[in-house]
Every structure is written in structure tokens, then in C-alpha cells.
Amino acid sequence: MPCMTMSSFWQPVSMRIEGIQTEIDGVFTYDLRFTKSADRTSYHFEPGQFNMLYLPGVGEAAISLSGDRMAESVWRHTVRVAGRVTHTLSRCRVGDTLGVRGPFGQGWPxxxxxxxxxxxxxxxxxxxxxxxxxxxxxxxxxxxxxxxxxxxxxxxxxxxxxxxxxxxxxxxxxxxxxxxxxxxxxxxxxxxxxxxxxxxxxxxxxxxxxxxxxxxxxxxxxxxxxxxxxxxxxxxxxxxxxxxxxxxxxxxxxxxxxxxxxxxxxxxxxxxxxxxxxxxxx
Ligand SMILES: Cc1cc2nc3c(=O)[nH]c(=O)nc-3n(C[C@H](O)[C@H](O)[C@H](O)COP(=O)(O)OP(=O)(O)OC[C@H]3O[C@@H](n4cnc5c(N)ncnc54)[C@H](O)[C@@H]3O)c2cc1C
Missing domain, CATH: 3.40.50.80 (Nucleotide-binding domain of ferredoxin-NADP reductase (FNR) module)
Known part of the structure; x- marks a missing residue:
């Protein structure tokens, strides 16, 4: 599994919401930072890859990485409110934590x-x-x-x-x-x-x-x-x-x-x- 170094791919790592920007109506960008410094050292993704964002008790959704891969330790995701997971995410605030699995898939060549x-x-x-x-x-x-x-x-x-x-x-x-x-x-x-x-x-x-x-x-x-x-x-x-x-x-x-x-x-x-x-x- 490419870049899958920070944990087993079944095991979400905990990330904290550092920032939330409203992009357009119903679309938000979340800046996520690892809560454990050990996870930060293996931070790496390729443009076009995605993460599974996990909200306990609600579910998981596939969301692409939308930020700069060289930006240190912040994983940025732009999310359109569609259903259960993304709607619950839209009610989260800075400081809340969520689980993240990834990055997954093949990006742009x-x-x-x-x-x-x-x-x-x-x-x-x-x-x-x-x-x-x-x-x-x-x-x-x-x-x-x-x-x-x-x-x-x-x-x-x-x-x-x-x-x-x-x-x-x-x-x-x-x-x-x-x-x-x-x-x-x-x-x-x-x-x-x-x-x-x-x-x-x-x-x-x-x-x-x-x-x-x-x-x-x-x-x-x-x-x-x-x-x-x-x-x-x-x-x-x-x-x-x-x-x-x-x-x-x-x-x-x-x-x-x-x-x-x-x-x-x-x-x-x-x-x-x-x-x-x-x-x-x-
Ligand atoms: C590789 C990948 C990357 C993605 N990247 C992003 C991203 O960067 N930002 C973002 O906002 N969304 C992205 N999505 C779409 C996102 O995963 C879905 O909208 C997801 O279903 C949201 O979860 P939910 O629980 O909120 O909605 P759900 O309850 O799962 O679904 C809500 C509604 O959307 C429909 N739906 C579910 N999945 C899809 C889909 N894949 N395509 C079209 N309709 C669907 C359902 O049938 C339902 O009507 C990505 C999907 C994939 C597969």
C-alpha cells in the first residue's frame, strides 16, 4: 500500500481539527493535524490520493487530500456536505478530533x-x-x-x-x-x-x-x-x-x-x- 507507513491501514490515527474554512455554501476545508507526534514523522501523500475520515458512531467517508503536500504536518480536506458523515463533520469545531486512515490510492502521474x-x-x-x-x-x-x-x-x-x-x-x-x-x-x-x-x-x-x-x-x-x-x-x-x-x-x-x-x-x-x-x- 503506497505511503501507508503511519499505521496499519485498518487502524485510524487520531487527528485534530486545526482550522475550518467555508469555501462556498455547503463546502468546508478542514486542516487536520496529527495528535501524536510519532505519526507526523511519516507524513506523506501524493496529489490525487484520498483518506478515509472516520467519525466514531457515524461512519467513514472517502475524502481527497486538497492541500499542499509540502505543508508541514497539516492534512487539508475540502468536503461537500452530502450525507451522514459529512453532515456530522460540518457540525465539528476547531479542537475536535476524528480518525483518519490513509492516504490511499494512485494519484496523478x-x-x-x-x-x-x-x-x-x-x-x-x-x-x-x-x-x-x-x-x-x-x-x-x-x-x-x-x-x-x-x-x-x-x-x-x-x-x-x-x-x-x-x-x-x-x-x-x-x-x-x-x-x-x-x-x-x-x-x-x-x-x-x-x-x-x-x-x-x-x-x-x-x-x-x-x-x-x-x-x-x-x-x-x-x-x-x-x-x-x-x-x-x-x-x-x-x-x-x-x-x-x-x-x-x-x-x-x-x-x-x-x-x-x-x-x-x-x-x-x-x-x-x-x-x-x-x-x-x-
Ligand atoms: C476517491 C474519492 C475521493 C473523494 N473525495 C471527496 C472530496 O475531496 N470531497 C468530498 O466532499 N467528497 C469526496 N468524495 C465523495 C464522498 O466520499 C461521498 O460524498 C461520501 O459518500 C460522503 O459520505 P456521507 O456519509 O456524508 O454521505 P453518504 O450518506 O454516503 O451519501 C450521501 C449521498 O451521496 C451519494 N453518494 C455517496 N457516495 C457517492 C459518490 N462517490 N459519488 C456520488 N454520490 C455518492 C449517496 O448515494 C447519497 O445519496 C470522494 C469519493 C471518493 C470515492
Whole structure:
């Protein structure tokens, strides 16, 4: 199990909520810090990996790491209130503790992208698992060609991390935001992310990677758009979500054909999952 050094993967470690930021309505970012210093020494995750957050008596939920992997000892998670676990989490306060198992899964293959152009396509909260990649790009900007982030949301108010976008642009990442429903003050794009992908200047499709995270329908259409632009399936990457329980490839809840989303994903090369994307959780 990659990076699974701080405990057995069944055994949650205790983490304390150090900070809570309201990102948008119903979406909060939690800064978690190990309560035991021994756990801090093995602190490490790869962009795109996830943790299982455990609230005793309530349950566990898979949540991606959304912070900077170089930020010392703080594991940041951005959570949309969906059901039992996330609703209970939304009532937690700074100083409360919870259990964490992880990190799990395969992240974004950043090192394989060195020298190439990158297009990140994120829908809604799908930007959360991509933010650690963005921090990595900002740190290693000179190693990559053109980097573009296309981020779509329902309304301008629901664009995630909007206060950071200008800083990302200053760091050399082109940020294009688009919304389904514009407000009277919105000066950006309107429409689905694929419209922006269709219009994007792609100078060297054979040296361009497209990484996608968001609703599956969005990723499906973004993949069609990227294919039209000459980008092959081997250069497209998707982060998938399935109902997850053990997170270790044993229980079968997140099985996708011969693969497990928790262990073989959540990031997959598109050609590995293309024919399986219509399959719902088992
Ligand atoms: C690898 C991975 C990474 C994830 N990262 C994040 C993240 O960074 N932030 C975040 O907010 N959420 C993330 N999720 C989704 C999160 O795990 C689910 O929303 C989870 O079910 C929340 O637990 P809950 O007990 O609050 O809700 P539940 O009671 O489990 O579910 C609430 C509702 O959401 C539906 N649902 C459950 N799981 C999913 C799913 N995977 N996709 C779509 N609908 C679902 C249920 O059917 C139900 O209607 C991730 C999921 C996976 C598999």
C-alpha cells in the first residue's frame, strides 16, 4: 500500500481539527493535524490520493487530500456536505478530533507529464483533488510546458478556491473559469467546460495531457472534446468516485471491472476505464 507507513491501514490515527474554512455554501476545508507526534514523522501523500475520515458512531467517508503536500504536518480536506458523515463533520469545531486512515490510492502521474503541456479540467468540487497538483506545478513550473486549468461551476458563487485563482495565474497557470448561470456582475465565461476545451489553443496535441475530475458526464464529454483535438486516450487521465468502504481493494464495493477504484485508482488513464465508465457502483 503506497505511503501507508503511519499505521496499519485498518487502524485510524487520531487527528485534530486545526482550522475550518467555508469555501462556498455547503463546502468546508478542514486542516487536520496529527495528535501524536510519532505519526507526523511519516507524513506523506501524493496529489490525487484520498483518506478515509472516520467519525466514531457515524461512519467513514472517502475524502481527497486538497492541500499542499509540502505543508508541514497539516492534512487539508475540502468536503461537500452530502450525507451522514459529512453532515456530522460540518457540525465539528476547531479542537475536535476524528480518525483518519490513509492516504490511499494512485494519484496523478505528475512526473510522467514533465516537458509536456497540461490541461486540467475540473467540475465543481472536482477541483479539490486537483489543488495539490496545482501547488506542485507552481513549485516546479519550469519543468512543464503550457498549463491551463478549466474550472466549471453552476454559478460564480460556487467556483471553488476563487480567491486563489489570481495567484495561480501569477505563478504561470492559465485559469479559465466558466459558470452555467451567470450573475449580473460575472465577466467570465458562461457554458459547460467542454466549450472552453473546444476553443483552447492546443499547439502540440501529441505532447498534451488532459486531467479531469468532476461529474462523470462532464469527464465523458471533456474526453470526447479532447479526442477531437487530437489528444489520445493514453494522454487523458480521470479521477473516479465510487462507493468505498475498506479502501484497500478487499471489500469489492468500488470494483470497476477487474479493478478497484480505491487501490488501482482513483486516478486512471482513460483508456483503462473507457469501456467501464457506464458501470455504476456494485
Ligand atoms: C476517491 C474519492 C475521493 C473523494 N473525495 C471527496 C472530496 O475531496 N470531497 C468530498 O466532499 N467528497 C469526496 N468524495 C465523495 C464522498 O466520499 C461521498 O460524498 C461520501 O459518500 C460522503 O459520505 P456521507 O456519509 O456524508 O454521505 P453518504 O450518506 O454516503 O451519501 C450521501 C449521498 O451521496 C451519494 N453518494 C455517496 N457516495 C457517492 C459518490 N462517490 N459519488 C456520488 N454520490 C455518492 C449517496 O448515494 C447519497 O445519496 C470522494 C469519493 C471518493 C470515492
Amino acid at each position: 505528475i512526473d510522467a507529464w514533465v516537458g509536456d503541456d497540461i490541461v486540467l479540467v475540473a467540475g465543481g468540487i472536482g477541483l479539490a483533488p486537483m489543488r495539490p497538483v496545482i501547488y506542485e506545478f507552481l513549485r516546479r513550473r519550469a519543468e512543464f510546458g503550457q498549463i491551463t486549468l478549466i474550472h466549471g461551476a453552476r454559478t460564480p458563487e460556487t467556483l471553488l478556491y476563487s480567491t486563489e485563482h489570481a495567484g495561480w495565474e501569477r505563478g504561470g497557470i492559465v485559469v479559465q473559469a466558466t459558470v452555467d448561470r451567470a450573475s449580473s456582475t460575472w465577466r467570465g465565461h458562461q457554458g459547460v467546460v467542454t466549450l472552453l476545451l473546444d476553443r483552447l489553443s492546443i499547439a502540440r496535441p501529441q505532447r498534451t495531457h488532459v486531467a479531469m475530475c468532476g461529474p462523470e458526464i462532464m469527464m465523458r464529454y471533456a474526453a470526447i472534446s479532447a479526442a477531437r483535438r487530437g489528444i489520445s486516450d493514453e494522454r487523458m487521465w480521470v479521477s473516479l468516485e465510487r462507493n468505498m468502504q475498506c479502501a484497500a481493494g478487499l471489500c469489492g464495493h468500488c470494483q470497476l471491472g477487474p479493478m478497484f477504484v480505491c487501490k488501482d485508482g482513483p486516478v486512471f488513464r482513460a483508456d483503462r476505464v473507457h469501456s467501464l465508465l457506464a458501470v455504476e457502483a456494485l
